Amino acid sequence: MKKVFLFAKMFLINILLYSQTGELKITVVDEITQETLPFVSVTISNNSTISKSLQTNIDGVVVFKDLRKDTFEVKAIILGYNSRIVRGVFIEEKKTKFLEIKMKSDPNGIKEIVITNYCVPIVDADSKAQKTITRESYQSMAAKNPSNVVSQVVGVFQRDDNSSLSIKGGRSEPSTKVFIDGLRIIGGSGGYKQESEEYKSIIENDFQKVSRNPLSTFSIDVDRASYSNVRRIVNDGFLPPIDAVRIEEMINYFEYDYPTPVNEQPFSINMEYSICPWNIKNKLVLIGLQGKKIENEKLPANNLVFLIDVSGSMSSPDKLPLLKTALEMLIENLRPIDNVAIVVYAGAAGEILPSTSASKKNKILEAINNLNAGGSTAGGQGIELAYKIAKRNFINNGNNRVILATDGDFNVGVSSDEELIKLIEEKRNQDIFLSVLGFGTGNLKDSKMEQLANKGNGNYAYIDNLLEAKKVLVKEMGSTLFTIAKDVKIQVEFNPSIVKSYRLVGYENRKLNDEDFNDDTKDAGEIGAGHTVTALYEIVTTNEIENDNKVDSLKYQNQVATNYQNLNELLTIKFRYKEPIGKKSKLITQTLNNSMLTFENASENFKFSSMVAAFGQNLRVSKYKGNLSYKEIVQALKQSKGLDQEGYRAELIRLVETTEIIDKKTASSR
Numbered sequence: 001m002k003k004v005f006l007f008a009k010m011f012l013i014n015i016l017l018y019s020q021t022g023e024l025k026i027t028v029v030d031e032i033t034q035e036t037l038p039f040v041s042v043t044i045s046n047n048s049t050i051s052k053s054l055q056t057n058i059d060g061v062v063v064f065k066d067l068r069k070d071t072f073e074v075k076a077i078i079l080g081y082n083s084r085i086v087r088g089v090f091i092e093e094k095k096t097k098f099l100e101i102k103m104k105s106d107p108n109g110i111k112e113i114v115i116t117n118y119c120v121p122i123v124d125a126d127s128k129a130q131k132t133i134t135r136e137s138y139q140s141m142a143a144k145n146p147s148n149v150v151s152q153v154v155g156v157f158q159r160d161d162n163s164s165l166s167i168k169g170g171r172s173e174p175s176t177k178v179f180i181d182g183l184r185i186i187g188g189s190g191g192y193k194q195e196s197e198e199y200k201s202i203i204e205n206d207f208q209k210v211s212r213n214p215l216s217t218f219s220i221d222v223d224r225a226s227y228s229n230v231r232r233i234v235n236d237g238f239l240p241p242i243d244a245v246r247i248e249e250m251i252n253y254f255e256y257d258y259p260t261p262v263n264e265q266p267f268s269i270n271m272e273y274s275i276c277p278w279n280i281k282n283k284l285v286l287i288g289l290q291g292k293k294i295e296n297e298k299l300p301a302n303n304l305v306f307l308i309d310v311s312g313s314m315s316s317p318d319k320l321p322l323l324k325t326a327l328e329m330l331i332e333n334l335r336p337i338d339n340v341a342i343v344v345y346a347g348a349a350g351e352i353l354p355s356t357s358a359s360k361k362n363k364i365l366e367a368i369n370n371l372n373a374g375g376s377t378a379g380g381q382g383i384e385l386a387y388k389i390a391k392r393n394f395i396n397n398g399n400n401r402v403i404l405a406t407d408g409d410f411n412v413g414v415s416s417d418e419e420l421i422k423l424i425e426e427k428r429n430q431d432i433f434l435s436v437l438g439f440g441t442g443n444l445k446d447s448k449m450e451q452l453a454n455k456g457n458g459n460y461a462y463i464d465n466l467l468e469a470k471k472v473l474v475k476e477m478g479s480t481l482f483t484i485a486k487d488v489k490i491q492v493e494f495n496p497s498i499v500k501s502y503r504l505v506g507y508e509n510r511k512l513n514d515e516d517f518n519d520d521t522k523d524a525g526e527i528g529a530g531h532t533v534t535a536l537y538e539i540v541t542t543n544e545i546e547n548d549n550k551v552d553s554l555k556y557q558n559q560v561a562t563n564y565q566n567l568n569e570l571l572t573i574k575f576r577y578k579e580p581i582g583k584k585s586k587l588i589t590q591t592l593n594n595s596m597l598t599f600e601n602a603s604e605n606f607k608f609s610s611m612v613a614a615f616g617q618n619l620r621v622s623k624y625k626g627n628l629s630y631k632e633i634v635q636a637l638k639q640s641k642g643l644d645q646e647g648y649r650a651e652l653i654r655l656v657e658t659t660e661i662i663d664k665k666t667a668s669s670r
C-alpha cells in the first residue's frame with residue numbers, strides 16, 4: 001500500500017511540474033528577404049544542465065516544449081549564414097514565448113557569430129489567445145458571416161460601427177490567417193496583397209464590327225502560368241488580382257481531345273460552332289490545334305543550360321528547395337544523348353556544372369543538391385553566361401535551350417529591360433530558345449517572366465507545388481522542351497453576311513496587326529510536341545439586334561459591307577508557321593461552315609473550354625461575363641470533364657467551388 005501511495009504521489013508531482021512548464025516557439029528568417037529558413041539547427045541551453053537541439057521545419061519554425069521557468073540562450077546555425085546567439089530568453093509557466101531570429105547570409109560559410117540580448121516585445125503574442133469556433137457554436141450564431149465568426153476570437157477588436165476588424169494588432173495588411181472549415185478567409189481586415197508581385201495590365205478585348213474590321217490576327221500562346229498562379233492564390237483563400245488572370249492560359253492549361261495531325265503538318269486544325277453559354281443570344285466559335293506527339297525517346301538531343309536564381313529571395317521552401325526537387329525529376333527522365341549545364345546567379349554569375357551528359361546523373365544531381373540561396377540578383381549577367389555556354393555546346397538539329405528558373409526578381413545586371421530583350425531576341429535568331437519557370441510568392445515578376453519567354457521562343461510555366469513540377473517537367477517534357485512549329489500566327493476573316501461583330505476571348509497580349517500576318521520578320525508563338533492550343537471567339541450574328549450607337553454612321557463608306565452572300569461559310573481561317581529552325585513561313589487555309597450545333601450536342605472540348613473561359617471572365621469581373629453563376633459553371637464542368645486520368649479537371653471543379661465560397665465571404669465582409 002505504501003508503494004502505491006508513493007507512486008501516486010510522484011505521479012501527481014510530475015503532473016504538477018508538467019503543468020507549470022512553458023514553451024518556446026522560434027521562427028528563423030533571412031535578415032534581408034524575411035523569407036523563412038528551413039532545416040536550421042537550433043540549440044537552447046540554460047545555466048544548469050538543460051541543452052536541447054532541434055531543426056526548423058519546412059516553414060522555418062521549431063518549438064521547444066515542456067520548459068521549466070528559467071532564462072535560456074538560443075543558438076541558430078546553418079551553412080551559408082552567420083551563426084546567431086540570442087541571450088536572456090525568459091520562459092514563463094503556462095505560456096508560449098515567441099522568438100524570431102534573423103540570420104545574415106554568408107555565401108562563403110559560417111564566418112561570424114552574432115550575439116544579441118533578447119528584447120521583450122511590446123505585445124506578448126501568447127498562443128493561448130488562439131481559439132477554435134466549434135460547428136455547434138457556429139450554428140447557434142445569429143449571423144454567420146466571417147466577420148462575426150472572427151470577432152468571437154480573443155484578441156479581435158471590432159469597431160463600434162462594425163465596419164472593420166483588427167486582429168491581434170493587425171490592420172489593413174494580411175497579417176493574420178483565419179480559417180473556416182479549412183479555408184483561409186481573412187488576413188488582417190484586408191484581402192490579397194500583391195506585395196512586390198508585378199502583373200501586366202490587360203485591357204479586355206471588345207467586340208469588333210466586321211464591316212470595319214473584317215480580320216482578326218493574333219499569335220498563338222501555349223503558356224500556362226496564369227492558371228497555376230491563380231490556383232495558388234485561390235488556395236491561399238483570396239481572389240486573384242484581375243491582371244493575374246489571362247484567360248487563354250487558363251484554357252490552355254488543359255489538354256483537349258483533338259485528332260492528331262496527318263501528313264507532314266506539325267499540327268491539326270479543329271473548329272466548332274455553337275451557342276455562347278454565358279450569353280445565349282450570341283454564338284461561340286472554337287479553334288483548336290493539336291501538335292504532333294513525339295515519344296520522348298524520339299525527340300532530338302537536348303542541349304540544356306539551367307540558369308538558376310540563387311539570390312536571397314529564393315531561400316523559402318516554395319522557391320529554391322521546390323526548384324531543386326523539380327530539376328531532379330527532370331534529370332531522371334533525360335537520356336544519355338542529352339547534355340546539361342548549370343549556371344547560377346546571385347551577387348555574381350558562375351558556371352557550377354559544365355555541359356555534362358545526362359548519363360552522368362549522379363554528377364548533375366550532386367550539383368543541384370549543393371545549391372544554396374543568398375545574395376543579390378544579377379540576372380542579366382547570368383543570362384549572358386548561359387547563352388555563351390549554350391552556343392559553345394550547340395547541337396545541330398537539336399533542342400538548344402536555356403531554362404531560367406527564378407522568382408523573377410531581376411534587379412542587378414543588364415542595365416535595362418530593353419537590353420535584356422535585345423539579347424534574348426538575338427539568341428533566338430541563332431536558334432537558342434529560352435523557357436522560364438516561375439517559383440514562389442510575394443516577389444513574382446509575372447509580367448517580365450512572360451515577356452522573356454515570349455521573346456525567347458519558349459514557354460512560361462509557374463510551379464507552385466511538386467505535382468505541378470511533375471506535370472511541367474515530366475509528363476509534358478516534350479512540349480515544354482521541344483518546339484515543333486514556331487512563329488505560329490492565326491488570321492480569321494468573318495463572313496459579313498452572317499457575322500455582325502466578334503470578340504476574341506483572351507489573347508490580349510498576343511494580338512497582331514493584320515499586316516503582320518504575312519511578315520516573316522514578326523515574332524509569334526510556338527507549339528511544342530503534343531501541345532494543344534485553343535482559342536474562342538464570341539460572335540454576334542446579323543439576325544441579332546446589337547447596340548450600334550457607339551460610333552456615328554460613316555458618311556463616305558458603303559454601309560453594306562460586301563455583296564458576298566455565301567451563307568455556307570461562317571469564316572475563313574489562315575495559319576502561318578515556320579519549322580523549328582526555318583526562316584520562311586508556310587501557309588494553311590481552312591473554312592468553317594455555317595452549321596451550328598446545340599450546346600448539348602457540342603463536343604466535350606467545346607463545353608469544357610467555354611466553361612474555363614466563363615470562370616476566367618468571372619474572376620476578371622469582365623463586362624462580358626454574362627449571368628453564368630459559379631454553380632452553373634461547376635455543373636457544366638462536371639458534365640464535360642471526360643476521362644480526366646490525371647485529375648486536373650476535377651481539381652478545376654474544386655477550384656471553382658472554392659472561389660465561390662471566397663467570393664461570397666469577401667462580399668459579406670465588405
